[in-house]
Amino acid sequence: MKNKILVTGGAGYIGSKLSYDLTDMGFKVVVFDNLSTGSKKLLNKKAKFYKLDISKSKNLKKIIKKEKINIIFHLAASLDVNESMKKPIKYYLNNVVGTENLLKSIHGNKSIRKFIFSSTCAVYGNVEKELVDEKNNCSPVSHYGSSKLVAEKIIENYIKKNNCSAAILRYFNVIGADYKLRTGIIKPSNQLVKKLSNNIKNKNYTVNIFGNDYSTKDGTCIRDYIDVNDLSKIHIDVMKKLKIGNFEILNCGYNKGFSVLDIIKNFEIIIKKKIKTNIKERREGDVERIRANSNKLIKFTGKSYKSDILKSLRNSLFWENKI
Numbered sequence: 001m002k003n004k005i006l007v008t009g010g011a012g013y014i015g016s017k018l019s020y021d022l023t024d025m026g027f028k029v030v031v032f033d034n035l036s037t038g039s040k041k042l043l044n045k046k047a048k049f050y051k052l053d054i055s056k057s058k059n060l061k062k063i064i065k066k067e068k069i070n071i072i073f074h075l076a077a078s079l080d081v082n083e084s085m086k087k088p089i090k091y092y093l094n095n096v097v098g099t100e101n102l103l104k105s106i107h108g109n110k111s112i113r114k115f116i117f118s119s120t121c122a123v124y125g126n127v128e129k130e131l132v133d134e135k136n137n138c139s140p141v142s143h144y145g146s147s148k149l150v151a152e153k154i155i156e157n158y159i160k161k162n163n164c165s166a167a168i169l170r171y172f173n174v175i176g177a178d179y180k181l182r183t184g185i186i187k188p189s190n191q192l193v194k195k196l197s198n199n200i201k202n203k204n205y206t207v208n209i210f211g212n213d214y215s216t217k218d219g220t221c222i223r224d225y226i227d228v229n230d231l232s233k234i235h236i237d238v239m240k241k242l243k244i245g246n247f248e249i250l251n252c253g254y255n256k257g258f259s260v261l262d263i264i265k266n267f268e269i270i271i272k273k274k275i276k277t278n279i280k281e282r283r284e285g286d287v288e289r290i291r292a293n294s295n296k297l298i299k300f301t302g303k304s305y306k307s308d309i310l311k312s313l314r315n316s317l318f319w320e321n322k323i
């Protein structure tokens with residue numbers, strides 16, 4: 001019999017895509033989401049949905065047992081770096097207490113065999129070398145990054161004491177939309193690709209750049225952008241490879257860096273129009289430059305994941321025009 005899978009945050013951008021890919025493969029999926037940033041419109045109708053808050057609900061244990069869950073993908077979280085600098089408590093409560101509550105609810109449940117957690121490159125902070133591997137020192141500069149690092153540690157301790165397995169997936173910057181356009185980012189966001197796609201849809205060919213005096217090739221921040229279709233596939237590949245007792249931390253990126261200006265130029269190629277830039281102050285919590293060394297992931301899954309930035313940006317535009 002196929003495993004039954006819980007996706008927390010399954011009404012969000014990445015969780016909804018993952019839940020579609022899982023049901024496409026014939027898995028039964030249960031979604032927990034409080035719809036704080038997620039949307040009913042993204043929910044996969046084939047998944048069973050529970051509207052609940054993982055940091056507060058007293059029913060997690062009962063539902064997980066009743067649904068006979070074997071595998072958990074834990075994506076539910078708050079993730080706005082800039083907001084986390086203004087509301088740190090919100091981030092610790094949702095991301096740390098939420099994770100703790102979820103782990104408490106599976107304590108003693110022998111059916112749960114695999115726990116896969118959505119972490120972030122924000123746990124690394126400002127890195128000395130642009131290319132980071134999982135052994136890199138973690139020194140987050142945002143409360144969002146710190147809250148995820150604490151959650152990682154709680155999971156590690158739990159897994160080592162219980163006969164379970166876990167993977168911590170440290171995503172770099174996630175972009176694009178489901179290639180069948182079933183899911184994408186719905187909520188307005190300051191995330192560069194989302195913001196630009198939305199501006200272009202509204203025929204507003206301008207964008208704000210937060211800081212152009214960083215020590216990078218063109219003064220703007222550098223990020224490693226991973227396509228959401230690949231990221232979802234990575235979750236499933238990792239799920240298949242995890243063995244009981246495994247605890248793995250895996251970077252999810254392409255080893256490739258794009259500056260803010262690179263992204264804008266790629267959009268200009270697609271829309272064949274010039275985009276005007278407005279230079280603003282640097283934002284608190286933003287990291288200067290970071291790129292993933294994902295060799296460990298590639299070795300673990302035995303697969304390689306290839307970036308095609310133009311395809312991801314086009315999908316993001318198609319999605320924006322659809323919603």
Ligand SMILES: NC(=O)c1ccc[n+]([C@@H]2O[C@H](COP(=O)([O-])OP(=O)(O)OC[C@H]3O[C@@H](n4cnc5c(N)ncnc54)[C@H](O)[C@@H]3O)[C@@H](O)[C@H]2O)c1
Nearest residue numbers: 009011012013014033034035036037038053054076077174
């Ligand atoms: N989007 C990125 O670039 C990125 C990068 C690194 C890591 N991540 C991680 O990926 C995960 C998913 O992010 P996303 O981009 O899909 O964001 P999202 O906001 O679209 O999804 C998060 C989902 O979790 C739900 N949620 C939040 N708190 C909850 C709670 N207490 N109980 C139940 N549901 C709750 C929200 O309603 C939402 O549906 C997060 O853990 C995030 O930290 C995302």
